[in-house]
Amino acid sequence: MPELPEVETIRRDLDRKVKDKEIKFVTVNTPKIVKEPSISEFCTQIEGKVFKNINRRGKYLVIELDSGKKLVIHLGMTGLLIYPFNEGSKKIINVKHNHLIFTFIDGTKLIFNDVRKFGKIYLVSNLNQIEGMAKLGLDPLDDCFKEEILVQILNKKKKSKIKSFLMNQEFIAGLGNIYVNEVLYRANIHPLRKISSLHKEEIGNLYQQIKLVLNEAIKSGGSTVADEAYLNTDGEKGKFAEKLQVYARKGEPCVKCGHSIDVVRIEGRSSFICPQCQKL
Numbered sequence: 001m002p003e004l005p006e007v008e009t010i011r012r013d014l015d016r017k018v019k020d021k022e023i024k025f026v027t028v029n030t031p032k033i034v035k036e037p038s039i040s041e042f043c044t045q046i047e048g049k050v051f052k053n054i055n056r057r058g059k060y061l062v063i064e065l066d067s068g069k070k071l072v073i074h075l076g077m078t079g080l081l082i083y084p085f086n087e088g089s090k091k092i093i094n095v096k097h098n099h100l101i102f103t104f105i106d107g108t109k110l111i112f113n114d115v116r117k118f119g120k121i122y123l124v125s126n127l128n129q130i131e132g133m134a135k136l137g138l139d140p141l142d143d144c145f146k147e148e149i150l151v152q153i154l155n156k157k158k159k160s161k162i163k164s165f166l167m168n169q170e171f172i173a174g175l176g177n178i179y180v181n182e183v184l185y186r187a188n189i190h191p192l193r194k195i196s197s198l199h200k201e202e203i204g205n206l207y208q209q210i211k212l213v214l215n216e217a218i219k220s221g222g223s224t225v226a227d228e229a230y231l232n233t234d235g236e237k238g239k240f241a242e243k244l245q246v247y248a249r250k251g252e253p254c255v256k257c258g259h260s261i262d263v264v265r266i267e268g269r270s271s272f273i274c275p276q277c278q279k280l
Contacts, residue, residue, distance in 0.1 A: 002075045004140070004174030005217035006230050006238060007059050010081055013233040014063070014110075015054045017083050021104045022050045030099035033112070036122045036129065045069060045123055046102075058136050058173025062127065069123055072130060076118030078229040085109035092235035115229075136173040140210050145172075147207040154195050154203065162198065162206075163191035163266055175210075177269050178223055178247050183209045185246035190278040191264075191271045216240065246272045 002010075025047050028034060034042050050066040061081075063071040073081070082089045085101065085108075093113050100112040100121060112119065128134040137153070138145050153172075157165055165171055166180045175183070184191050187209045189202060198206070217223060222238030224230050225248055230238055241248075245255050249272060250263045259276040 001059075001077045001176055002079070002222070002230050003059060003176035003179055004056075005179070005214055005220075005240065006222035007056055007061060007075065007174070008141070008218050009222045009232055009238065010075075011054055011056045011061055014051075014061070014081065014083070017233065018051050018104070018108075018110055019054055020050060020052070021106065021108070023047055024103050024105045027101040027103070028099075029101070030117065033099045033114070033117065033119060034121050034123075036124060042123050046071065056139075057127070057133060058139055058169060059176070060130075060133060060136075069125060070127060072122040072124060072127065072133070073112070074120045074132070076114060076116065076120065078116045079112065079114040079119035080231055080235075081110060081112055081233055082231075082235055083108065083110045083233045085111040089235050092231065132169070135170045137169060137171040139173050140175065140214060147204060150207050150210075151203055154198070158194070158196040160195050161191065161266075162189060162193050162195055163271060165195060167267075167269075172210075174214075178225065178244070179213055179217065181247040181270075181272050182244060183213050185272070185274065185278060186213060188277050190273060190280040191266055192280055216243070246274065248272065 023046055026043050028039055031039050051063055052066050053064040055062040059074060061073040065071060080093065082093060097113045097115050098111050099114055102110040122130050124130060163180055163184065166175050187206045189206060217240040220238060220240035220243060221232055222230060223240040224237035225241050246261055249261045252261050254261055254274040254277060257274065257276045259274050262273055262275055264271050
């Protein structure tokens, strides 16, 4: 699933490529992708409108139209936004999974492609109309996300295990399994540690690693891992997978101590750890 760095990479791509473009018409091939409003209202309210500010909240893309409406896109597990959609991009993606196509007045196209069809698209006046967004926690790249704020949030959930806390979008928005694995490894914290067991210095290091890992991943264009479910708007892979130190590296030596990386299942998700560096 695309996480914060992947969605931020796409946001920056779209801000550079389609900002201030007017939509001539929209083609909806798979109606269930559009969750709100009805398909007829969606098309009527978006055709002839202009993409203005292109923002992100957690894993959600938020495109403000000149009408004031907000086009919200959640990529789900395998959602892609490809621009421009042309003969070159047809060689990269399977066009049978093109569920929604925006055609601009200049003839270029932005397509939403999703193999597994878990992606969701909304057109709303207020972001709180979307249940998942109404409950979102702080975005870790927001200026207001300070170490003392993280401490305050952690103090409310002292009995929780740290990985479960970081994965919960109601506390911190945008982190997923790849980056939670990486952050905890670099902070030398076992994913099953209870929040109450974390020392002040460990929390400070955790905060720093959240910022560092996310920013480093964004600079590398996100992560395209083995399933290749993520591509940027040009259809290119993210390069941060090459820099992952623990995720999907079972059996490989720890880059810090040489111990073999292990994997455990936590709440149905794979957690990659160094048993030597991340003690429980």
